Amino acid sequence: MAKKQNNSLSGVKEIARRAKVSIATVDRVMHNRKGVSEATKDKINAIIKDMGFQPNILASRLASKKMNRFLVIIPQSLENEYWEASEKGIDRAYSEIRQYGITLDKLFYDLDSRESFSEIIHQVSVDTYDGVLLAPIFFDEGVRFAALCKQQGIPLVFINSDIPGEESLSYIGPHLFKSGYQAGRLINYGLKNGEVLIVNISTEMDTYHHLLRKEQGFRAYFQDHGDVDLALFKLDIRDTRDEFIEKELHAFLQQHPTIGAIFVTNSKVRAVAKYFEKFRIEKILVGYDFIRENIHYLQEGLIDFLIGQKPEEQGYTGVMHLFQHIVMGAAIEKQNFMPIDIITKENYEFYRN
Amino acid sequence: MAKKQNNSLSGVKEIARRAKVSIATVDRVMHNRKGVSEATKDKINAIIKDMGFQPNILASRLASKKMNRFLVIIPQSLENEYWEASEKGIDRAYSEIRQYGITLDKLFYDLDSRESFSEIIHQVSVDTYDGVLLAPIFFDEGVRFAALCKQQGIPLVFINSDIPGEESLSYIGPHLFKSGYQAGRLINYGLKNGEVLIVNISTEMDTYHHLLRKEQGFRAYFQDHGDVDLALFKLDIRDTRDEFIEKELHAFLQQHPTIGAIFVTNSKVRAVAKYFEKFRIEKILVGYDFIRENIHYLQEGLIDFLIGQKPEEQGYTGVMHLFQHIVMGAAIEKQNFMPIDIITKENYEFYRN
DNA sequence: TTTTTAAACGGGTACGTACCCGTATTAACA
DNA sequence: TGTTAATACGGGTACGTACCCGTTTAAAAA
Numbered sequence: 001m002a003k004k005q006n007n008s009l010s011g012v013k014e015i016a017r018r019a020k021v022s023i024a025t026v027d028r029v030m031h032n033r034k035g036v037s038e039a040t041k042d043k044i045n046a047i048i049k050d051m052g053f054q055p056n057i058l059a060s061r062l063a064s065k066k067m068n069r070f071l072v073i074i075p076q077s078l079e080n081e082y083w084e085a086s087e088k089g090i091d092r093a094y095s096e097i098r099q100y101g102i103t104l105d106k107l108f109y110d111l112d113s114r115e116s117f118s119e120i121i122h123q124v125s126v127d128t129y130d131g132v133l134l135a136p137i138f139f140d141e142g143v144r145f146a147a148l149c150k151q152q153g154i155p156l157v158f159i160n161s162d163i164p165g166e167e168s169l170s171y172i173g174p175h176l177f178k179s180g181y182q183a184g185r186l187i188n189y190g191l192k193n194g195e196v197l198i199v200n201i202s203t204e205m206d207t208y209h210h211l212l213r214k215e216q217g218f219r220a221y222f223q224d225h226g227d228v229d230l231a232l233f234k235l236d237i238r239d240t241r242d243e244f245i246e247k248e249l250h251a252f253l254q255q256h257p258t259i260g261a262i263f264v265t266n267s268k269v270r271a272v273a274k275y276f277e278k279f280r281i282e283k284i285l286v287g288y289d290f291i292r293e294n295i296h297y298l299q300e301g302l303i304d305f306l307i308g309q310k311p312e313e314q315g316y317t318g319v320m321h322l323f324q325h326i327v328m329g330a331a332i333e334k335q336n337f338m339p340i341d342i343i344t345k346e347n348y349e350f351y352r353n
Numbered sequence: 354m355a356k357k358q359n360n361s362l363s364g365v366k367e368i369a370r371r372a373k374v375s376i377a378t379v380d381r382v383m384h385n386r387k388g389v390s391e392a393t394k395d396k397i398n399a400i401i402k403d404m405g406f407q408p409n410i411l412a413s414r415l416a417s418k419k420m421n422r423f424l425v426i427i428p429q430s431l432e433n434e435y436w437e438a439s440e441k442g443i444d445r446a447y448s449e450i451r452q453y454g455i456t457l458d459k460l461f462y463d464l465d466s467r468e469s470f471s472e473i474i475h476q477v478s479v480d481t482y483d484g485v486l487l488a489p490i491f492f493d494e495g496v497r498f499a500a501l502c503k504q505q506g507i508p509l510v511f512i513n514s515d516i517p518g519e520e521s522l523s524y525i526g527p528h529l530f531k532s533g534y535q536a537g538r539l540i541n542y543g544l545k546n547g548e549v550l551i552v553n554i555s556t557e558m559d560t561y562h563h564l565l566r567k568e569q570g571f572r573a574y575f576q577d578h579g580d581v582d583l584a585l586f587k588l589d590i591r592d593t594r595d596e597f598i599e600k601e602l603h604a605f606l607q608q609h610p611t612i613g614a615i616f617v618t619n620s621k622v623r624a625v626a627k628y629f630e631k632f633r634i635e636k637i638l639v640g641y642d643f644i645r646e647n648i649h650y651l652q653e654g655l656i657d658f659l660i661g662q663k664p665e666e667q668g669y670t671g672v673m674h675l676f677q678h679i680v681m682g683a684a685i686e687k688q689n690f691m692p693i694d695i696i697t698k699e700n701y702e703f704y705r706n
Numbered sequence: 707t708t709t710t711t712a713a714a715c716g717g718g719t720a721c722g723t724a725c726c727c728g729t730a731t732t733a734a735c736a
Numbered sequence: 737t738g739t740t741a742a743t744a745c746g747g748g749t750a751c752g753t754a755c756c757c758g759t760t761t762a763a764a765a766a
């Protein structure tokens with residue numbers, strides 16, 4: 001069963017023995033510190049390569065006692081299941097790596113307040129951190145913050161939404177355009193007759209911009225499949241209160257009774273489902289995010305498909321990327337798109353966000 | 354940036370100081386070894402609880418040098434992408450935990466040969482292992498092996514297919530019935546007219562049994578949704594060669610030209626797609642597994658949906674469960690169903706198996 | 707040549723825990 | 737009371753790596 005190890009022919013000690021130098025010198029080479037002649041450096045590197053030597057991370061972390069500080073800046077998760085999941089993923093990652101000497105600070109901003117974000121990035125001293133995870137909802141401020149990190153040489157990981165041109169360690173999040181494209185397919189596949197309506201529900205301009213990308217993907221699907229010549233209607237709702245949404249929807253659908261399917265570009269699909277329930281409307285309904293109310297309407301059969309964006313995994317992966325890069329010195333994929341998950345009444349119970 | 358730790362008010366040393374005993378005694382209590390009086394044991398336990406002490410796993414593993422041996426028994430992955438993925442997941446998990454002093458042996462049997470499996474379980478000395486991961490394709494032999502492990506007190510994890518009544522640490526794999534149910538939904542949602550055909554392609558009885566569970570789920574969907582009164586046809590093909598499959602399919606479809614959708618209960622869906630391609634047939638086609646050929650036909654638009662069973666994750670999770678339980682002493686979920694992933698032409702590029 | 711100075715390297719200790727081995731303490735029995 | 741034997745405990749070393757500090761060696765300057 002559980003036995004003891006035997007090998008003393010591995011590790012830095014063995015390398016030192018083979019190279020006829022001390023452990024300290026091997027160590028210097030491994031961390032490319034100065035104080036080693038080119039000759040011995042080459043010899044040691046050759047031996048390391050030959051042995052396929054992998055340093056013992058346990059011993060390494062134990063001995064170094066190096067502490068790394070990570071900073072996380074995400075929207076408040078209060079009453080927001082999506083960001084709650086994201087934070088959960090962050091916490092899960094943290095619990096796995098804290099024993100490696102990581103500390104993690106979390107800062108939250110208000111999803112509806114650009115100022116709250118601005119405030120945070122002005123108050124925090126980024127240079128006290130070794131890595132930052134950011135959900136850059138607000139574009140301009142995000143750009144400024146990224147520039148700051150770059151200048152300080154601090155690795156920055158984006159989750160949920162990307163700021164393309166900006167330098168960053170990696171992006172982890174959905175491919176908005178293609179998830180909209182996927183929604184197009186799902187609706188086109190099932191639609192027997194009638195027209196299609198796209199609904200954007202948002203008050204903030206920045207978040208609206210994300211919805212537009214999904215809408216573009218959605219429209220692209222129907223353009224690419226012109227065999228079905230279908231009218232695509234669009235409705236922008238600038239208020240997130242249920243009554244307001246209901247009113248706008250109702251007005252629109254009175255005017256366009258032939259609508260057969262609705263695509264809601266975010267998690268507010270629940271409000272549309274609620275409206276459907278109230279007026280006993282049966283249309284194809286597709287929206288976003290694995291959150292309680294949406295799942296409820298999925299069960300009820302009012303929502304046909306939800307597209308999941310894996311916020312939990314985004315948070316987890318984001319922190320892990322920082323860890324892999326900063327602590328383990330590993331190379332990181334620059335673009336890391338989440339899978340476009342299709343959630344239905346039949347498979348939601350097995351779904352992992 | 355990266356600084357040093359400061360705390361010397363944690364760890365066994367601090368416990369020893371508070372309890373006015375030596376580190377060795379604290380250690381004895383923590384591993385409940387004998388040689389400690391009840392009084393001091395209680396005192397130390399109280400302090401541990403009070404401090405909320407968590408032993409440093411790094412130091413612990415480093416010092417103990419305890420080796421754990423895991424055994425993995427799965428089908429040969431040669432020319433089988435599904436099991437190839439599974440093995441990849443196992444290897445990924447192994448590479449993450451090997452530094453904790455784990456060694457892992459892999460044994461492979463032939464998916465088409467019950468004897469090859471029988472042979473393995475008779476030759477291996479299970480008692481030299483601390484945990485076993487098994488893909489129990491062959492039912493009876495699986496039962497026997499599970500009994501053996503139970504008798505020896507060795508934790509056993511099943512992946513891919515479960516042996517219900519049997520004692521095991523956990524099961525990790527798909528919910529066959531519900532994945533079939535999901536397929537039913539997908540077909541019913543998209544089917545404009547025509548009838549539905551279920552195709553089982555398998556030569557081995559044991560694997561056929563798994564297909565049956567999916568078929569049952571599929572049928573259940575149509576029973577639960579009687580509003581669509583639809584004929585469900587069924588075709589069993591007992592040979593996995595493409596020509597044979599083509600012939601059987603062709604014969605059947607000549608007789609039943611009104612079939613509008615086909616559900617193939619395993620990864621052999623590629624053969625049906627190939628047939629569709631050859632004869633330029635356009636019907637809804639749903640099948641299983643994220644493997645190269647299937648993806649190809651997905652791209653071509655010949656397969657509409659693939660249901661993924663996450664073999665890579667199954668393998669990974671399986672090994673990790675053993676590790677969590679045996680090394681970390683953590684509690685493990687007994688049932689661990691994989692998500693029922695829906696893969697389409699639009700989202701396959703982001704899919705992770 | 708001698709002195710200065712930097713480069714190149716080795717010795718040794720520490721990280722937090724595991725566990726061997728030896729000793730002090732106490733109980734049990736002759 | 738002395739002897740034995742178990743019980744209770746402490747000292748100390750090891751795990752593999754990091755890194756401080758000191759010493760040797762060689763090159764440059766005097």
